[in-house]
Amino acid sequence: MSSIVSSLADLVKSVFAVIYSFFETAGHLVLRTVDFVFQFFSSIVNVFLEFAKGLVDLAGGIVQFILGNLAVLAVLALAGFGFLQYQRRQGNTVQVGNKKLN
Numbered sequence: 001m002s003s004i005v006s007s008l009a010d011l012v013k014s015v016f017a018v019i020y021s022f023f024e025t026a027g028h029l030v031l032r033t034v035d036f037v038f039q040f041f042s043s044i045v046n047v048f049l050e051f052a053k054g055l056v057d058l059a060g061g062i063v064q065f066i067l068g069n070l071a072v073l074a075v076l077a078l079a080g081f082g083f084l085q086y087q088r089r090q091g092n093t094v095q096v097g098n099k100k101l102n
Contacts, residue, residue: 087094 084094
C-alpha cells in the first residue's frame with residue numbers, strides 16, 4: 001500500500017513539476033521577447049546616432065580639408081605677392097605674355 005501512495009505522490013509531484021516548468025518556460029519566453037523588443041529599438045536609436053556622428057565627422061573632415069587647402073593657397077599667394085614686391089623694388093618688370101604684372 002505504501003508503494004501506491006508513494007507512486008501517487010510522485011505522480012502529483014511530476015504533474016506540478018510539468019505545470020511549473022510550463023509557467024517557467026512561458027516566463028522566460030516573455031522576458032526574452034521583451035528583451036528582444038528593447039534591443040531592437042535600442043539598436044535603431046544607435047543606428048541613427050552613429051549616422052549623425054558619422055555626418056558630423058564627415059563635415060569636420062571636409063572643413064579641415066578646405067581650411068588646410070586655404071592655408072596652402074594663402075601661403076602661395078603671399079609668396080607670389082612677396083616675389084612681385086621684391087621684383088618691383090629691384091626695378092624689374094614681371095611680364096606674363098604681353099601683360100605687365102607690376
